[in-house]
Amino acid sequence: xxxxxNHPQRFxxxxxxxxxxxxxxxxxxxxxxxxxxxxxxxxxxxYESIVELCTRYGVTAPAPEVNHFKVxxxxxxxxxxxxxxxxxxxxxxxxxxxxxxxxxxxxxxxQAWLDQLPGQVLxxxxxxxxxxxxxxxxxxxxxxxFEGNPLVxxxxxxxxxxxxxxxxxxxxxxxxxxxxxxxxxxxxxxxMVQRLLEVETYLMxxxxxxxxxxxxxxxxxxxxxxxxxxxxEMVEVRSEDEPALLDRLTRLAAVVEGTISSTLGRICAxxxxxxxxxxxxxxxxxxxxxxxxxxxEFVERRLRPAMSTCETVARLQxxxxxxxxxxxxxxxTRVDIALQRQNQSxxxxxxRRAKLQLRLQExxxxxxxxxxxxxxxxxxxxxxxxxxxLGAPVNPEIVIGLAIPIVVVxxxxxxRHIRQLVQxxxx
Numbered sequence: 001x002x003x004x005x006n007h008p009q010r011f012x013x014x015x016x017x018x019x020x021x022x023x024x025x026x027x028x029x030x031x032x033x034x035x036x037x038x039x040x041x042x043x044x045x046x047y048e049s050i051v052e053l054c055t056r057y058g059v060t061a062p063a064p065e066v067n068h069f070k071v072x073x074x075x076x077x078x079x080x081x082x083x084x085x086x087x088x089x090x091x092x093x094x095x096x097x098x099x100x101x102x103x104x105x106x107x108x109x110x111q112a113w114l115d116q117l118p119g120q121v122l123x124x125x126x127x128x129x130x131x132x133x134x135x136x137x138x139x140x141x142x143x144x145x146f147e148g149n150p151l152v153x154x155x156x157x158x159x160x161x162x163x164x165x166x167x168x169x170x171x172x173x174x175x176x177x178x179x180x181x182x183x184x185x186x187x188x189x190x191x192m193v194q195r196l197l198e199v200e201t202y203l204m205x206x207x208x209x210x211x212x213x214x215x216x217x218x219x220x221x222x223x224x225x226x227x228x229x230x231x232x233e234m235v236e237v238r239s240e241d242e243p244a245l246l247d248r249l250t251r252l253a254a255v256v257e258g259t260i261s262s263t264l265g266r267i268c269a270x271x272x273x274x275x276x277x278x279x280x281x282x283x284x285x286x287x288x289x290x291x292x293x294x295x296x297e298f299v300e301r302r303l304r305p306a307m308s309t310c311e312t313v314a315r316l317q318x319x320x321x322x323x324x325x326x327x328x329x330x331x332x333t334r335v336d337i338a339l340q341r342q343n344q345s346x347x348x349x350x351x352r353r354a355k356l357q358l359r360l361q362e363x364x365x366x367x368x369x370x371x372x373x374x375x376x377x378x379x380x381x382x383x384x385x386x387x388x389x390l391g392a393p394v395n396p397e398i399v400i401g402l403a404i405p406i407v408v409v410x411x412x413x414x415x416r417h418i419r420q421l422v423q424x425x426x427x
Contacts, residue, residue, distance in 0.1 A: 022190035023070070023079055027181045028096055031127040031193060032106035032174070034089045035201045036119030045118045046087055050080055053113055076108050085205065085269075086122055090197070100128035100145055101176055123201050124174045127193050132162060132180035139291070146176055152298040155287035160184050161192060163284075165295065167200070175200065192284075199280045203299060206273035209266040210306045213313040216259050220316045223256050227320065231327055239334075246331045253324045260317045267310050274307050372411040377404050 025031075038046060047064055054061040054071065062069040067082040077092040091105040104126045106114075142151060142164055149166035156163050162180040169175055177196050181189065230249055237245055281296040288294050377400055384399035 022187065022194045023077075023090075023092060024186040025092070025129060025189040025193060026094055026186055027129050027131050027184070027189065028094070029129040029189070030093045030095075030097060030100075030105050031129075032091045032104050032109075033123065033125045033127065033197050034106075034117075034121060035086050035123035035197075035204075036089075036117060037086050037122045038119035042118035043082070046082070049113070049117055053078070053110075056110070056113070076105050086201070087119060088197075088201065089117070097128075100130065100178060101126055104172075104174070106174070121173070122204050123197075124169075125177060125197060125200060126174045127177045127179065127196065129179045129181060129184075129189055129193070132182050137180075142178070145178060147171075152293045152295050154289045154292060154294045156192060156284045157184070157188060158285050159287055160188060162289070163192075163196065163286075163295065164292075165196070167298065195280045195283055199277055199284075199295070199299065202273045202276040202280065203303060206270045206277060206303060207306055209263075209270035209310050212263055212266050213310045216263055216313050217309075217316075219255070219259055220313065220320060223252060223259075223320055224316075226252055227323060227327065234327065234331060234334075242331060242334055246328065249324060249328050249331060253321070253328065256317060256320045256324060260321065263313060263317070267314050270307060270310050274303060277303060368415055369408060369411045372415075373404065373408045376407045376411065380407070 047062075050069060051061040053073070057073040059071055059073065069078075069080045071078050075093070079088075079090040079092070081088045081090075091109060093105040093108065097103060106126075139151075143149065146164070146166040146168075147170060149168050151164050151166055153162065153164040155161070160181075160183045162182065164178045164180075165176065167175055177193075179189070179192060179196075184192065230245065230252070233245060277299060281299060284295065286294050286296050380403040381396055381400045384394055384396035388394045388396055
């Protein structure tokens with residue numbers, strides 16, 4: 001029996017369904033996370049770095065086309081993921097520890113290898129999973145683990161764990177997350193770590209648009225002032241100055257469209273990352289702990305104003321673009337009307353000139369008929385006189401008198417026929 005052929009993307013899409021699964025983590029566990037903003041041109045160098053690390057520890061390297069890779073290197077485990085705009089490296093280590101953040105996993109990674117990783121650090125974080133203490137930790141004791149910084153957090157996963165974080169970059173360049181296990185399964189622990197790290201990563205990706213939006217606001221404000229000034233000028237502008245005003249409007253439109261072109265991609269990306277942050281926060285299923293600000297509240301209170309700024313820029317750009325377009329249409333209409341008036345004036349002038357030319361032509365035609373008739377009649381008179389001189393009974397005066405109307409009619413018809421031939425040749 002012949003089977004139907006597979007769709008060329010079937011296996012790739014099925015593979016994508018199972019891509020980037022969370023790591024199963026057993027308590028106690030430590031993790032160090034790096035998210036590096038990379039350029040597509042650096043992908044080969046990134047892959048070569050992974051191959052170099054695998055070679056150093058004597059394990060098989062991944063295939064060049066893969067976008068995520070997990071490997072156990074003995075003293076630590078590596079989870080590498082390549083995304084559209086960044087790549088992440090998560091280093092795990094299972095085992096007891098005395099202090100959660102004094103000996104992070106990153107300290108076990110060869111420093112020379114870390115230094116040559118392509119890209120720029122966007123997010124760096126230490127995550128510690130430990131068994132929840134029998135007694136609720138004192139707030140001061142928890143704060144001491146975060147160098148005295150104010151903490152945010154709460155119960156997550158409907159109460160299966162407790163999370164504390166400060167979302168600050170410490171002296172070593174890393175932020176910190178502390179997860180106290182109450183009743184986590186290994187898969188739940190892995191998902192919890194992945195969600196927390198994704199929240200910070202997507203949050204930073206969304207906030208990258210904020211400096212661009214802030215830099216664009218003064219440009220848009222200046223464009224708005226220029227547009228207002230141009231609209232005021234349009235009220236009293238003279239018709240001869242309208243083309244220059246239209247040129248200034250066109251230049252202003254080019255400035256606004258340039259800002260849209262340079263920011264639209266970033267604003268759209270920020271919207272997508274904001275949606276991802278909100279989804280990951282919802283997946284944490286956080287429960288408020290008295291006296292501690294929840295993570296979702298902390299993140300939303302800082303992300304939403306930034307996104308509001310970005311949305312304001314997008315609305316201003318759309319508004320300016322529409323207003324400039326309407327002003328340009330009105331001014332073009334005025335210029336077109338002025339041109340039509342000029343054309344009508346030119347046509348009227350041309351019509352008057354044509355009438356004058358017609359009259360002049362008719363005058364010239366009359367003079368031509370008279371001149372031709374005069375010369376022809378003169379020739380007829382000379383002929384009649386010659387015939388009389390030969391002895392024929394001819395009266396030259398009578399012959400000339402009879403020839404005049406005949407010659408005039410023939411000359412007029414001839415001139416008219418020539419004019420008709422010329423007109424047909426022109427048309």
